Amino acid sequence: MSIMGGGLHRMTMGKALKHATVLFFVLIWSVPTLGLLISSVRDKDQLAISGWWTSLSSKISNDVVRMGSADDQQQQGDHYIITGSVFEGNNKGTVLTFGFRSDELDAYKAGETADIGKGQTLLVTAAGEYTLSSSEAFTSSRGKRLFFVAKHAPRFTFENYHKVLTSEGIGRAFVNSATVTLPATFIPILIAAFTAYALAWIDFKGRATMLALVVGLLVVPLQMSLIPVLRLYNEVGGYFGFPAKSYPGIWLAHTAFGLPLAIYLLRNYMAGLPKEIMESARMDGASHFQIFRTIVLPLSVPALASFAIFQFLWVWNDLLVSLVFLGIADDKTVMTAQLKEMLGSRGNNWELLTSGAFITMIVPLIVFFSLQRFFVRGLLAGSVKGG
Numbered sequence: 423m424s425i426m427g428g429g430l431h432r433m434t435m436g437k438a439l440k441h442a443t444v445l446f447f448v449l450i451w452s453v454p455t456l457g458l459l460i461s462s463v464r465d466k467d468q469l470a471i472s473g474w475w476t477s478l479s480s481k482i483s484n485d486v487v488r489m490g491s492a493d494d495q496q497q498q499g500d501h502y503i504i505t506g507s508v509f510e511g512n513n514k515g516t517v518l519t520f521g522f523r524s525d526e527l528d529a530y531k532a533g534e535t536a537d538i539g540k541g542q543t544l545l546v547t548a549a550g551e552y553t554l555s556s557s558e559a560f561t562s563s564r565g566k567r568l569f570f571v572a573k574h575a576p577r578f579t580f581e582n583y584h585k586v587l588t589s590e591g592i593g594r595a596f597v598n599s600a601t602v603t604l605p606a607t608f609i610p611i612l613i614a615a616f617t618a619y620a621l622a623w624i625d626f627k628g629r630a631t632m633l634a635l636v637v638g639l640l641v642v643p644l645q646m647s648l649i650p651v652l653r654l655y656n657e658v659g660g661y662f663g664f665p666a667k668s669y670p671g672i673w674l675a676h677t678a679f680g681l682p683l684a685i686y687l688l689r690n691y692m693a694g695l696p697k698e699i700m701e702s703a704r705m706d707g708a709s710h711f712q713i714f715r716t717i718v719l720p721l722s723v724p725a726l727a728s729f730a731i732f733q734f735l736w737v738w739n740d741l742l743v744s745l746v747f748l749g750i751a752d753d754k755t756v757m758t759a760q761l762k763e764m765l766g767s768r769g770n771n772w773e774l775l776t777s778g779a780f781i782t783m784i785v786p787l788i789v790f791f792s793l794q795r796f797f798v799r800g801l802l803a804g805s806v807k808g809g
Contacts, residue, residue, distance in 0.1 A: 455783070462776040465577040467513050469773050481574045482518075484527055488567050489552060492560040504554040508546070508570055520546045520570035527571050546570065582777040590768070592778045594752060595760035600785075601669060602744065602756055603737045606676035607730055613677065614684035615726065619714045621685070622693040623700060633689065639682035648746050651675055655747075667754065672747040679743070680733050691725040692718055727796035735786050757782045 521529035532548040541557035587593040
């Protein structure tokens with residue numbers, strides 16, 4: 423009974439530790455992502471003065487405006503009136519108190535009429551409308567400063583996304599990234615699937631050497647091979663009439679860099695498929711291509727999907743290869759490069775940076791969550807079976 427109790431205790435502690443670990447990593451990932459999403463839809467002014475975790479609470483701010491000058495006055499009866507609002511644009515709020523000096527922000531409450539002297543009075547409403555009245559005509563060409571305390575309700579907007587997509591080049595960069603990523607994901611999967619089947623199930627001379635070469639290519643540093651690959655592409659591409667900075671170049675580059683891992687994973691997965699199925703198909707007269715198309719390919723969907731996620735995320739988030747093989751141009755700049763440009767030109771506009779960053783994240787998130795059920799299953803199968 424005690425053993426059973428001890429086992430149950432250990433199992434409970436183990437499960438608790440596992441769940442706590444999973445929860446810890448989920449929070450590490452989801453909390454910054456949630457903050458990025460909330461910041462991307464917040465008003466620019468509120469984002470500048472408070473963190474995203476306070477986005478649902480009202481904000482109290484101290485502000486100052488300069489009221490209208492003599493040029494704005496209107497005569498009503500025997501009085502001269504200057505009217506206006508302390509709020510500009512969409513930065514609306516509720517005025518709590520106001521004054522005429524920075525250390526007298528609470529001299530008057532909203533709705534009270536302040537006696538300025540010399541026959542002048544000022545009324546500021548809670549909605550921010552002010553009325554400056556005088557028995558004599560205003561003569562100053564500069565408006566009088568008004569200090570006030572205002573409360574701003576939480577405000578969310580999609581204007582940040584609209585501005586980023588239309589005027590900051592993110593919309594065009596999104597299309598460029600899709601133009602790079604989709605072929606650069608499909609081409610290596612297609613080549614790797616055929617190659618992996620050949621290495622797993624076709625007996626030919628040099629198969630072991632070719633597999634060893636593929637494994638060796640896994641350790642080639644990307645940074646060391648970028649320039650030689652670029653020079654080779656420029657020489658070969660120039661012979662066939664392809665320009666240096668073009669999409670075919672980066673498609674081939676990503677294909678070359680992704681193929682060793684794709685072939686290695688898919689070959690291990692396909693080599694672990696039941697041998698009896700292949701032999702039965704061969705006895706029925708099926709060719710290697712028929713076996714690959716009708717048997718191996720459907721059974722390899724988990725491995726193909728898991729590598730597709732890997733390759734898609736790698737290419738979509740890539741900056742180095744895109745800068746080398748495409749450079750910076752309106753019709754070639756990818757999302758990561760455009761965000762880098764925005765960091766230099768819009769470093770203080772957090773509402774635009776967070777909107778652009780979330781647009782960059784949304785496609786990989788959709789791809790990952792739509793194919794994640796294949797992710798672990800496919801990779802584990804490819805790494806464990808071994809041929």
